[in-house]
Amino acid sequence: DTGVSQNPRHKITKRGQNVTFRCDPISEHNRLYWYRQTLGQGPEFLTYFQNEAQLEKSRLLSDRFSAERPKGSFSTLEIQRTEQGDSAMYLCASSSPEINSPLHFGNGTRLTVT
């Protein structure tokens, strides 16, 4: 499967714990995005990388959230001191360098904070 891969698929954690998610984009894609989706809503943009550079961050991304893409390939999204409001589906997407290339999404990591 050469699509966007996300791990883990599901994560249940207790409030206050830290969690880390991983995303492996499509190999020739240099752009990588993180989105968050809650029930009944469309995905909301969190952050965007072009190669290893983090070029945009949403106001939604509090200081408890950090994302990295150290070698311009896979990315990690860490949430520190999780809160119940962090429960959501975290989607990763990637796109190629061409102008107006569409985003291709992974299957997401579903986070439940108890």
Next chain:
Amino acid sequence: EDKVVQSPLSLVVHEGDTVTLNCSYEVTNFRSLLWYKQEKKAPTFLFMLTSSGIEKKSGRLSSILDKKELFSILNITATQTGDSAIYLCALLRGSGSARQLTFGSGTQLTVLP
């Protein structure tokens, strides 16, 4: 602030029916409008629309954009149960390196046998 409004929020039809899903938007610097289909997991890309009045077609699905009236429609003809999904409309805003999509809340389509 960019805004994407989809209607209806949900729709229940029978196999063979034709459906039209609507997406209206407000954006300061339009680049393109995208449609995605989301079943249980990842949104899968359907269409990208950049120019007004040019219909994009893929099998039983088609879509068109009206940049003057700021809306797009997604048509599905001869619906099948496998078309049951959430259909998401998203805006890609222009300028510089900006690549974030602004999504609507989606239309939940249920096709009954």
